[in-house]
Amino acid sequence: MSDITSQSLFELTSNIKEKKLSSEEITKAFINRAEKSKKLNVYVTDNFEKAIDQSKKFDSNPNLDFKLPGIPIAVKDLFCTNGVRTTAGSKILNNFVPTYESTVTQNLWNQGAILLGKLNCDEFAMGSSNETSFFGNVQNPIGENLVPGGSSGGSSAAVAANLTPVTIGTDTGGSIRQPASFTGTVGLKPTYGSCSRYGIVAFASSLDQAGPMTKNVRDCSMLLEVISSFDQKDSTSIEYKRNNYSKELSKDIKGKKIGIPKEYRVDNMPDEIEQLWKNGISYAKDCGAEIIDISLPHTNYALPTYYIVAPAEASSNLARYDGVKYGFRSPGQNLLEMYEKTRSEGFGDEVKRRIMIGTYVLSSGYYDAYYLKAQKVRQLIKKDFDDAFSKVDAILTPSTPSSAFKIGEKTNDPVSMYLNDIFTVPINLAGLPGISIPAGKDKNNYPLGLQVIGKPFDEQNILNISYALEDKINFKNDISDWWLSE
Amino acid sequence: MSKNSEYLIERENKQYEVIIGLEVHAQVTSESKLFSQSSTKFGADPNTQVSLVDAAFPGMLPVINEFCIEQAIKTGIGLKAKINKKSVFDRKNYFYADLPQGYQISQYKYPIVGEGKVILDMPNGQKEIGIERLHLEQDAGKSIHDIDPNNTLVDLNRSGVALMEIVSKPDLRSPDEVNVYIKKLRSIMRYLGTCDGNMQEGSLRADVNVSVRLKGKTEFGTRCEIKNVNSIKFMQMAIISEANRQIDLLEEGREIDQETRLFDTKRNETRSMRSKEDAHDYRYFPDPDLLPLEISQELIEKIKSDIPELPDEKKKRFIDKFNLSPYEATILVSDIETSNFFEEVIKNSDVKLATNWITGELFAVLNEKNLEISQSPVSAKNLSKLINLIKDGTISGKIAKTVFEQMIDGDQDPLIIVKEKGLKQESDPKAIEELINKVIENNSDKVAEYKSGKDKLFGFFVGQAMKESKGKGNPQLINKILKEKLNG
Numbered sequence: 001m002s003d004i005t006s007q008s009l010f011e012l013t014s015n016i017k018e019k020k021l022s023s024e025e026i027t028k029a030f031i032n033r034a035e036k037s038k039k040l041n042v043y044v045t046d047n048f049e050k051a052i053d054q055s056k057k058f059d060s061n062p063n064l065d066f067k068l069p070g071i072p073i074a075v076k077d078l079f080c081t082n083g084v085r086t087t088a089g090s091k092i093l094n095n096f097v098p099t100y101e102s103t104v105t106q107n108l109w110n111q112g113a114i115l116l117g118k119l120n121c122d123e124f125a126m127g128s129s130n131e132t133s134f135f136g137n138v139q140n141p142i143g144e145n146l147v148p149g150g151s152s153g154g155s156s157a158a159v160a161a162n163l164t165p166v167t168i169g170t171d172t173g174g175s176i177r178q179p180a181s182f183t184g185t186v187g188l189k190p191t192y193g194s195c196s197r198y199g200i201v202a203f204a205s206s207l208d209q210a211g212p213m214t215k216n217v218r219d220c221s222m223l224l225e226v227i228s229s230f231d232q233k234d235s236t237s238i239e240y241k242r243n244n245y246s247k248e249l250s251k252d253i254k255g256k257k258i259g260i261p262k263e264y265r266v267d268n269m270p271d272e273i274e275q276l277w278k279n280g281i282s283y284a285k286d287c288g289a290e291i292i293d294i295s296l297p298h299t300n301y302a303l304p305t306y307y308i309v310a311p312a313e314a315s316s317n318l319a320r321y322d323g324v325k326y327g328f329r330s331p332g333q334n335l336l337e338m339y340e341k342t343r344s345e346g347f348g349d350e351v352k353r354r355i356m357i358g359t360y361v362l363s364s365g366y367y368d369a370y371y372l373k374a375q376k377v378r379q380l381i382k383k384d385f386d387d388a389f390s391k392v393d394a395i396l397t398p399s400t401p402s403s404a405f406k407i408g409e410k411t412n413d414p415v416s417m418y419l420n421d422i423f424t425v426p427i428n429l430a431g432l433p434g435i436s437i438p439a440g441k442d443k444n445n446y447p448l449g450l451q452v453i454g455k456p457f458d459e460q461n462i463l464n465i466s467y468a469l470e471d472k473i474n475f476k477n478d479i480s481d482w483w484l485s486e
Numbered sequence: 487m488s489k490n491s492e493y494l495i496e497r498e499n500k501q502y503e504v505i506i507g508l509e510v511h512a513q514v515t516s517e518s519k520l521f522s523q524s525s526t527k528f529g530a531d532p533n534t535q536v537s538l539v540d541a542a543f544p545g546m547l548p549v550i551n552e553f554c555i556e557q558a559i560k561t562g563i564g565l566k567a568k569i570n571k572k573s574v575f576d577r578k579n580y581f582y583a584d585l586p587q588g589y590q591i592s593q594y595k596y597p598i599v600g601e602g603k604v605i606l607d608m609p610n611g612q613k614e615i616g617i618e619r620l621h622l623e624q625d626a627g628k629s630i631h632d633i634d635p636n637n638t639l640v641d642l643n644r645s646g647v648a649l650m651e652i653v654s655k656p657d658l659r660s661p662d663e664v665n666v667y668i669k670k671l672r673s674i675m676r677y678l679g680t681c682d683g684n685m686q687e688g689s690l691r692a693d694v695n696v697s698v699r700l701k702g703k704t705e706f707g708t709r710c711e712i713k714n715v716n717s718i719k720f721m722q723m724a725i726i727s728e729a730n731r732q733i734d735l736l737e738e739g740r741e742i743d744q745e746t747r748l749f750d751t752k753r754n755e756t757r758s759m760r761s762k763e764d765a766h767d768y769r770y771f772p773d774p775d776l777l778p779l780e781i782s783q784e785l786i787e788k789i790k791s792d793i794p795e796l797p798d799e800k801k802k803r804f805i806d807k808f809n810l811s812p813y814e815a816t817i818l819v820s821d822i823e824t825s826n827f828f829e830e831v832i833k834n835s836d837v838k839l840a841t842n843w844i845t846g847e848l849f850a851v852l853n854e855k856n857l858e859i860s861q862s863p864v865s866a867k868n869l870s871k872l873i874n875l876i877k878d879g880t881i882s883g884k885i886a887k888t889v890f891e892q893m894i895d896g897d898q899d900p901l902i903i904v905k906e907k908g909l910k911q912e913s914d915p916k917a918i919e920e921l922i923n924k925v926i927e928n929n930s931d932k933v934a935e936y937k938s939g940k941d942k943l944f945g946f947f948v949g950q951a952m953k954e955s956k957g958k959g960n961p962q963l964i965n966k967i968l969k970e971k972l973n974g
Contacts, residue, residue: 100538235775
């Protein structure tokens with residue numbers, strides 16, 4: 001048997017079910033490794049003691065019908081967890097301990113999973129490198145001083161570094177898929193409305209979606225099956241028949257029509273990304289898929305549209321952090337002064353930047369020119385996909401325009417940082433499911449991802465295509481455990 | 487005052503007309519709040535009716551309370567208004583300590599109810615007031631500044647309670663019309679059970695828009711909005727004071743600034759709260775946590791079929807069926823409790839007498855004791871018994887008033903009172919004749935005078951006979967027999 005922490009969710013689950021491993025053994029193995037991996041800074045808050053107790057409790061009376069029987073899982077610190085501090089990577093929630101559980105994490109516990117801890121992320125999920133977190137940078141296990149992507153950077157690093165078997169992140173504009181791409185892992189953003197937003201600290205409500213981040217496609221299907229559910233507590237949750245994604249997972253994609261959008265060939269795209277894409281196309285062909293050239297004409301407008309819609313919603317969603325009810329408060333002589341001090345000191349620069357942008361685009365006199373226009377363009381982007389999906393079953397693109405970059409490299413250049421999301425943002429705007437799978441490496445041996453985009457609620461199809469491609473690509477992450485301490 | 491009852495304010499041969507529009511905030515009658523399951527009960531200890539949603543905890547999401555939607559539709563139907571099958575909840579963004587989300591969920595561009603109307607019964611006839619729209623929104627919490635000297639305390643019990651904002655067209659022209667309009671709105675909503683209209687508890691408040699113009703002009707003047715006035719009396723005072731302030735400015739040749747003002751009830755004047763330049767930029771945008779609200783025709787039809795008879799229809803029925811005067815009918819239908827009481831009384835008693843007794847004696851008692859009809863000291867059942875006693879001649883109207891006074895004390899049965907006190911009317915012609923004989927005997931001089939042509943003395947004899955009967959003599963019989971005796 002291979003080292004416990006390097007096992008996939010599928011393997012761990014099988015080993016528990018076959019009684020080859022106990023929940024306690026597994027939990028302790030991940031905790032031991034975490035203790036030696038502080039350098040990566042993936043945890044904001046650990047739950048190790050309670051996790052061991054819970055694993056013992058599981059082992060004393062194991063329910064093997066669960067889908068995640070006694071499996072320890074760390075989650076992004078954007079999910080509210082009952083009794084466990086939830087910070088959203090922000091000083092303003094530094095001391096916040098929810099008395100309630102997000103629906104998505106509750107779904108995990110309902111299937112026997114155990115909370116290992118809360119993973120670092122960009123502040124309020126605003127960032128593409130995990131550098132905006134109040135709790136510091138996260139190291140990409142791929143190489144020292146490399147960003148793990150963002151905003152689910154702690155999550156991607158934790159999965160890649162074998163610190164959690166799987167995790168869940170959230171994706172507003174690429175926050176699951178881009179870090180997955182940067183760390184050689186799998187990340188899926190489900191269709192908007194698939195996973196409940198109840199109990200997830202909101203960034204941009206019309207775009208936020210929780211999703212699985214895993215080592216491989218099969219684990220991804222297993223985790224999606226658990227977290228995707230209709231929830232009356234979220235008015236945007238959609239009631240539909242969800243598949244048994246892991247059971248129905250299949251490599252047979254013969255005859256599937258896969259679209260290649262010409263607009264994703266952006267200026268200055270590195271050759272190695274172009275090559276990665278070409279390889280992906282030829283693998284898809286090898287699997288018997290039919291490749292069809294398509295056009296998504298409004299792709300160019302996706303990023304600017306996103307950077308109006310998301311900050312607009314965020315500026316309003318973050319108004320509740322005012323020092324009055326919970327979280328950080330900086331006292332003032334009067335209400336206004338308390339607001340100003342609390343929010344100036346409590347929020348980081350990137351969050352403030354987006355609150356300002358959002359406030360501006362919603363202001364009277366600018367609303368029509370920015371927000372309203374962005375909403376119209378969003379409809380056009382959505383229509384592009386609707387049209388494309390009348391011809392194809394799925395779309396294949398690169399996940400990101402580059403591999404992981406150095407910590408600090410883009411912190412002073414927000415626009416270049418934002419450009420990281422160029423391939424992922426349109427999918428959020430259109431509410432579609434998208435998955436990033438590791439597909440190759442660049443000249444530095446850093447992983448690169450391919451993205452498969454599906455029709456609404458067609459997660460099964462993109463999982464199947466990814467499963468088939470994964471098999472052909474046969475990607476192996478080179479991780480040297482360089483960070484481990486004794 | 488001129489014969490037509492137009493409300494005009496005069497200044498040196500000039501007459502100004504006052505233009506008023508109201509934005510009424512009516513609390514929806516509902517067990518739970520608009521987007522959460524917390525209770526809406528009034529008067530609970532501070533912060534005991536607050537859910538995680540109401541207090542805007544991270545990750546909490548609003549879920550629409552469908553009952554509140556139905557209540558708004560019902561009210562819309564009562565206002566003869568258009569129900570919009572698609573409406574949108576927007577966020578109205580502003581910071582305040584008692585606004586936990588940092589925004590109020592309201593409806594801005596697409597309200598649930600569109601144009602409608604309310605008919606006012608004014609002394610000189612009916613007047614139609616246009617309704618511009620009705621939309622749903624959340625109430626804020628309450629900031630309390632006077633308990634702790636150094637801090638403001640916040641009570642979030644009210645946070646998230648559903649309000650209907652009912653916006654009138656600028657069709658109102660006088661404080662009297664405002665009075666009748668508010669009462670009519672309140673009446674309609676109480677008939678429908680959509681708002682209890684309790685102004686003391688803040689269930690009904692209004693922002694009052696006032697402008698003035700010279701009589702005969704057609705364009706509107708610059709308006710000022712007086713915020714959050716919570717009684718009809720204060721609305722009327724505020725309108726009069728604000729209209730005069732504006733007219734004074736115009737008379738001095740100055741301009742009126744469009745602004746938001748507050749009414750100082752102690753000084754009976756309005757003062758500036760914020761100017762147009764300082765107006766909040768609320769940055770309205772559709773709430774992404776809530777999908778657009780879609781209402782099916784079936785739901786509208788279902789609600790329509792449940793709508794009770796409303797004041798206007800009831801009034802018409804009372805006039806047509808019971809032959810009431812429009813004035814009487816208006817009074818009786820003005821409040822659902824009153825009309826229910828009335829209908830209960832007339833189930834088995836005379837309509838005309840019931841009308842007079844309710845609008846006369848009963849209302850007088852209620853007024854005097856400052857009671858609602860629902861707290862009436864005399865039940866409908868006992869009042870109808872009393873009326874039947876009058877109708878069948880058991881007691882006279884005059885005796886009935888004595889009986890009624892006693893009934894007030896603990897809702898006593900008039901039959902028992904009449905029996906115990908021996909108040910039954912004397913209707914035996916023989917007995918009446920006897921006591922009339924006695925009167926004639928004792929007043930032979932007056933009889934002579936009467937016979938010599940002093941007809942006016944007839945009343946004197948009636949009075950004496952009544953006195954002789956200790957007030958119990960049947961007046962008709964006394965009249966009849968007296969006439970026979972004196973003229974015979």
